[in-house]
Amino acid sequence: MNKPVVIAEDAVAVPTVTSTTGQISAGPTYVVLGSISFSHFLNDTMQSLIPSVYPILKDNYALDFAQIGLITLVFQITASLLQPLVGIVTDKKPMPYSLAAGMGFTFFGLLLISVAHHYYVILLAAALVGLGSAVFHPESARIARLASGGRFGFAQSVFQVGGNFGSAMGPVLAALIVVPFGQPSLAWFSLIAALAIVILWRIGNWYKPRIVPRKAAQLVRDPHAPSTSRIAMAIAILIVLVFSKYFYMASIGSYYTFYLIHKFGVSTQSAQLYLFLFLGAVAAGTFFGGPIGDRIGRRYVIWASILGALPFTLLLPHADLMWSAVLSVIIGFIMASAMPAIMVYAQELLPHRFGMISGLFFGFAFGAGGIGAAVFGEVADRMGIDFVYAICAFLPAIGLLAVFLPNLKRSVQA
Template structure:
């Protein structure tokens, strides 16, 4: 029976027969750039759904609860399937599944552009959500594989593409969809075709680097938190993701309505204010991972959620200009959490990359979808202003970060 080898500082490492192949000498930026660009294209298409809510609301006389249900169908479809797809790819990696999954988004866009009934809109949203479920778990694994050991940087590059894509949705909606109407959504199916080509090329790079299932099982940590502590830590991380994306859903789904109601701005102007917030989210994501690599992920997680609390509390009482500034600050701070949370969870369970990636991306989508549905119902009953008064306290859940273990200390 092999025993752990002990190095000079007394930290145990796995025996040589179980150590995975050494990482590259540095990040593979071509692959990281490709997967980030694909994430950009994927989330650009997805972000068109909430960006055209004002159009759908006017065309089909929808109430806020029905608007929230569209988000719920999209987000829950993605969230429920992502962990299952991640578990399947842990067992058998599928290099070309990303290109195939993009086809669901392609057909979803075509369907929503021609939908004449509310039920067809829901089906289209479900198809786009299914495309997201296929994309995220395996692409997160590819980003880590191409990281060269700089895992936070790789996740930031990967995730910032998605956040910039989300930010582009309101701009494209303001410039194209609002003037040309719902049928113009079909034009964006060409983006899905471009993404399929890029992901097929990435799949060819990934295929010879697939880790067999037996080798992946040997990547379990030699030492670390107990199974109970691991489960509790994952639960805390999930609650933190819940607080982050529950609040974010109030902005991505209803911020345009809030600005139009409270300040009387036009639909196009409200979309541009939403773009400022989503652009700040993208910038915050880019910085969160590298900072976590340097100073520790626990500190980034702590600051990125709890640190937004003073600004979320001030938002419901601010003027239009100050609201825009506060939304940028909130986006910058909150967004820095996700790369750190995902890498922290991957290091907690390194033999379950796909499942962990699918769980956290999936829970993020699910929390956003549930939040959108609940906030829509609350907005119908109590008013849109009340929504921002109550959700302002969600970042206070960031206090739970104090219970996260130091993984480096646990390994020692």
């Protein structure tokens, strides 16, 4: 039996992980981390195609901004409401092949949206893609932690950066394929879902023999660990911080192309490439956020990454096209570094509820983005797209709440 190790917020110890063959591994299982990150890349590439084709759907079906926001809301709410439930279920009974099965919903969702000729069919297709996301994220985050070798922030960054690069690829693929060839070309992307199903099935084969029965797991509380009330307060603060981050990110993800087209008169394809710059910066920020948190403490990364974006978000509504691109890259990099740190920090608050915590925070991130998209759609219809970016600029100020997060010390089973 492995010895419990103390996981400290400011000096994380790297545990020794024993494989099922009895061999000792002191570091991450890179093949598994790479595979789950690549699967995340494929998953989020397909998800990002939905907002990337909004200009096409808006023109084809004469949709207003509120209807565009509702598509995002349906997709995000489907994912956000089900992710914590999936996490709770898999905490009690891990399902190694559920990831491959869940990807099937994304497969059918893409096929459906490629042939949809009615607004409500588009909503149903978005819901199916959201359902696939709900099944994917909680258990894949657990697999990333299992393959981390104790470098939890690093593993979470590798996992999440795959998703961020996938989100960045969506606009590029939309500009190169969907815009020239139209809505039916989305059917070709179902082949990506088929590839992801194969990879996730093989990951399930690796995961299955490593499942430890819940009754065999040990949790040893450090005497200086936060009380239940402080843990509850910390979880609430983290949720509010995720809300502010993804509420702002929704304004970029769903409406940045419209903002650039409206304010600077760029083409749809050019606007998609500017969106790619922002999403690429998000991917880079995600990659560095986790390892930095492993070294200096996750609380400091959370503080700096959300509040640190405030000066740049305040400048963005007043910038010209070139500086809008530069500022969007800076904002995306800084804000994205928070999520790996938030996820691992929350997992260490409740180390026996990894699936629930992963589902809750990924799900809440999706939900906050969906609500933000719907709200900003209504605001844009009434007040204009420029007004949306003027009020969003102040959202990172909520990062001041990070000062109330406690330091963590906890012993968990490696």
